[in-house]
Amino acid sequence: MIVTQDFEVRVGARTLLNAPGQHLRVQPGDRIGLVGRNGAGKTTTMRILAGESEPYGGSVTRSGDLGYLPQDSKEGDIEQSARDRVLSARGLDAMRRTMERQQEIMETTNSDSERDAAIRKYSRMEERFQALGGYEADSEAARICDALGLPERVLDQQLKTLSGGQRRRVELAHILFAATNGSGRSATTLLLDEPTNHLDADSITWLRGFLAKHDGGLVMISHDVELLDAVCNKIWFLDAVRAEADVYNMGWSKYKDARATDEARRRRERANAEKKASALRQQAEKLGAKATKARAAKQMVARAERMLGSLDEVPVEDRMAHIRFPEPAPCGKTPLNATGLTKMYGSLEVFAGVDLAIDRGSRVVVLGFNGAGKTTLLKLLAGVERTDGEGGIVTGHGLKIGYFAQEHDTIDGSRSVWENAVGACPDAGEQDLRGLLGAFMFSGDQLNQPAGTLSGGEKTRLALATLVSSRANVLLLDEPTNNLDPQSREQVLQALQTYEGAVVLVTHDPGAVRALQPERVIVLPDGTEDLWGDEYMEIVELA
Incomplete structure (x- = not known):
């Protein structure tokens, strides 16, 4: 259960939300959709509800277990296996190791007192392990992971070997596994920020069913209207004009x-x-x-x-970012040529021997199952990571790469919006840069806001803004429509349609593929190259 009291949220001098009294409450059985335009304060509010930061004014009282999936979830121990990360949600991984250690002592010690102490400790630990569903835990965790698109073979891999999308799904599995608590019912309050990012269609369908049956409280930020409609019985609308939250005790359609x-x-x-x-x-x-x-x-x-x-402010037409991609700088016929690209994580091969020639103005989509290496391929093309083996990148005449990272890796969260923009566009004049950021809806005090406190949609807009002045003639775009509200997403799609340079696109968004009108497709992990055909759109729509 979560209860706010005289709740006030600010970022810098900007007030995002005023909720007097106990206006916002999350009780068992509440399934709340937290909605509003990008920048209204949804992610900031969620972070405060989860206890990750403090409100500017008022207080938040929490009781019971809490499961929080942030938009930019970061795992602790990347040496840990995916299976242990999921099991750690109930502490079962540590319990199992302790039990194994006590069993080893019982079998090897010659001391009766040590053996008796190990037996007692093992018995206490086993009782707790069993109460938490420990003996069924492996199969239960594997079932949740499989439903989220994480097959058995992935569970024994270290987190550092997984793609960003796979690690995100491990974190979601970790939270949902904790919420079941071995009983199938749970009073855990779930706070989920864009939980369908990186999920395929089947996984989203399964998640809808799971959340719709969840007994505890739920607050969810999502741009997936079908998910909100199927799951939510309450809506909190953050009004950016009035800096207030309107509470609707009804489902999405009503x-x-x-x-x-x-x-x-x-x-x-x-x-x-x-x-x-x-x-x-x-x-x-x-x-x-x-x-x-x-x-x-x-x-x-x-x-x-x-x-x-005495009147409420009247909602005005939402101000929209004027998103566009840069006018490409002149370049040769083939500005980017990749040969024999290979990526290994230890003995694990992600892909090998991938060849790709990016001609001037060409439009390429990269497809493959989650974990096939799509994001990794873009990182190699961008020079963020180096290929393993003898392959490499050949840069053609006039190449200028613009890289949009799925996890916003190109943004320094400790620096302000303005500092990030200056760092990305060092040759731009101050007035030009202010005009550029203003077109992407960053102005005034928000320029001094630490980029790490931006919402996912705002980080996407900032990352796109830094591409504009680059005059890139090859764009490497990794899920550019994630976290965007519908209006901003449409702006990105229009920008894709009108951009004259080359694009290599990784996306789960069929609309982005249609806007790009691709000529070719690369299918990973095999690295198969083919002309684009309608049969590939079916793969995108199912992914």
Whole structure:
């Protein structure tokens, strides 16, 4: 259970949310969709609810178990296996190691006292292990992982060998495994920020069913409308204009109608109030000309101001980022040529011998199952990682690469928005850079905001903004539409359609593929290259 009291959220001097009293509460059985435009404060609010940071004002009271999936989840021990990471959610991995150690002592010691102590410790630990469903844990964890697209072969791999998408799914499995608690029912409060990122269609369907049956509380940020509709019985709408949270005790479909009704009511009330206030001001002007009526005129003006001040702000048309990709710099016929690209993690081969020639203006989609190496291939092409073996990258005449990283690795979270932009675009003039950031909806105090405190959608916009002044003629785009609200996503799709340079795209978004209109496809891990055909779109839509 989570209860806020006089809750206030700020970033720098900007107030994102005011929720007086106990306006926001999460109780068992509440399945809440936290919605609002990018930058409204959804991720910041979620982080505070989870205890990862403190509110500017007021307090948050938490009781019971809590499972938090942040948008940019970072694992602790990357040497740990995926299986142990999931089991650690209930502490079962450590318990199992302790039991194995006590069993070894029982079998090898010659001391009766040591053996008796080991037996007692083993018995206590086994009782706890059994109560937490330890003996069924492996199969239960494997079932959850498989449902999230993590096959058995992946579970014994170290986290450092997994792709970003696989590690994200391990973290989700870790949280859901803890929430089941071995009993199939749980009062755990789940806080999930974009849980469907990196999930395929089957996994999203399974997750919908899991969350819809969850007994504890749930707060979820998602741009997946079907997920919100299937799971949520309450909606919190963060209004960026009023810096308030509207609580709707209803599901997604009814919420949309109710919100439209509320906004229409606010517009009517304000229109009527403005009409009355205008009449009062006109009357005050007439009275003000007469000295004997001056006091009455001032009272009329004050009444008009009070009338308007007591009304809610009317939602205006959401300000949108003007997202575009750079005008490509001149280059040769084949600006980027990769031969024999290979990536190994220890003895594990991700892919080997991948050849890829990127001609001027070409449009290529990289496909493959999760973990096939799509993100890794883009990192090799971008020069972020080095190929194993004898292959390599040949840069053609005039090559300028623009790299958009799925996990926003190109953004330094400890530096401000402005510092990140200057670092990425050192040759840009100050006014040009301010204009560029303004087009991507970064201005005023937000320029001094640490980039690490931005929402996922804001980080995406910042990363895209830094590409614009690069004049890149080869864009390497890894899931560029993740975390974006529908309006910003449409802007990215339009930018893809009009960009004249070459693009290598990794995405689970069918709309992004359609906007790109690809000519070729690379299928990993085999590295097979083929002309684009409709049969490949079916793979994207199922992925």
